[in-house]
Amino acid sequence: MRALPLLAVFGGWLVQSAHAAEAQDWLQRLASAEQQQSFQGTFIYERNGSFSTHQIWHRVESSGEVRERLLQADGSYQEAIRVAGQLRCVSGDSAVIAGAIEQTQTKNASFKSLGNWYDVQVTGASRIANRDTVVLALTPRDPYRYAAEFQIDSQTGLPLKSILLNDKGQMLERLQFVQVDIGDVVPSMLQPSAACKPVSVAATPPSKDVTQAWHSDWLPPGFTLKSTSQSPSSVTQDLVDRLTYDDGLSGFSVFFEPLHGAQVETSHSQLGPTVAVSKRIPTDEGGVMATVVGEIPLGTAERIALSMRAGPGDKRQATP
Structure with a gap:
């Protein structure tokens, strides 16, 4: 039985x-x-x-x-x-x-x-x-x-x-x-x-290793770096670095644009599933605006933006 x-x-x-x-x-x-x-x-x-x-x-x-x-x-x-x-x-x-x-x-x-x-x-x-x-x-x-x-x-x-x-x-x-x-x-x-x-496609290779310039102290589990690139800013013509991540279904990019000393405020917005969160990162060159854009929850994007740092990082897997 x-x-x-x-x-x-x-x-x-x-x-x-x-x-x-x-x-x-x-x-x-x-x-x-x-x-x-x-x-x-x-x-x-x-x-x-x-x-x-x-x-x-x-x-x-x-x-x-x-x-x-x-x-x-x-x-x-x-x-x-x-x-x-x-x-x-x-x-x-x-x-x-x-x-x-x-x-x-x-x-x-x-x-x-x-x-x-x-x-x-x-x-x-x-x-x-x-x-x-x-x-x-x-x-x-x-x-x-x-x-x-x-x-x-x-x-x-x-x-x-x-x-x-x-x-x-x-x-x-x-x-x-x-x-x-x-x-x-x-x-x-x-x-x-x-x-x-x-649509023009930039043929010029990046002037630096973007992964050596920036890293995140925290990423959502499962999201891995898929690509890096540089492109001119539509406003200043400065080179904007880009890191792109995804988990196989959802994805987001982080853009880094020089501020040349300009003072900017943290901002966030959402349209449907697409969010954009910007945060100023202090650097020796006058600061950089880091902007997270992607189809992820707003709280996730805010945490990623707050975790972005200059430099290559230690390559360890961040915890949730």
Whole structure:
């Protein structure tokens, strides 16, 4: 008789393991789908109570290179072309169009480690744009990141709906397709209009090792440094250093801009899931403004900004 509870526990463990494996399988399909599947469609992008409608053409070339064209279908004319994940031209408000196009691209990094930072579960099935979907929920295991939900096309693995939620379960951002056609995209549909102006890509290598110039005394667990860069300030033409981090799903960047002795106040703002927190870091050259920008909770960004320091740091893993 005493064996029955043990069998029940063991059976429950097997069911949980099967569910976890199913969730990881859908996560991996989601990670690779946009690199394998061409499609075109129309989606709604919602942030901070504001809606916009966009058309997208997404073509995977025989070489594996991905080309995309994004066109805002309402309001002012806005267009963008992206090749291999890099913006090649943009028209209209580049911040608005770049924000929308960023949400159409899931992270290319492996999702295998996300289980360390999120509870990943298949929570049901639904339909989006007249296609069957699987609902995948990612609930953070700590307060340093947002929750996410994806509705994934059952046949292709493409995300047909994605939402970000804060710690109270309130929606911060939504992208949802209302029409989608899976299959080859005619190359002519990817040609930019005359209004789409080329985006210059700096070919000059950084003048210094950015990782030797700056470090953080604290980072949220799971966020690792993915890239560093330098670019001219749009205001002063000083070189602005940039460190970019992500956990495989969410990400943020830290910008460092010389102040030349100017006195500035700490500031913070939030638009939907995107936050920006600025803090002055004293240096021998008159101080630097460190600005954290990303899709992370405001409290997380504030803690990161307060932890930024000049110099390379000691390379140790910070504690939560």
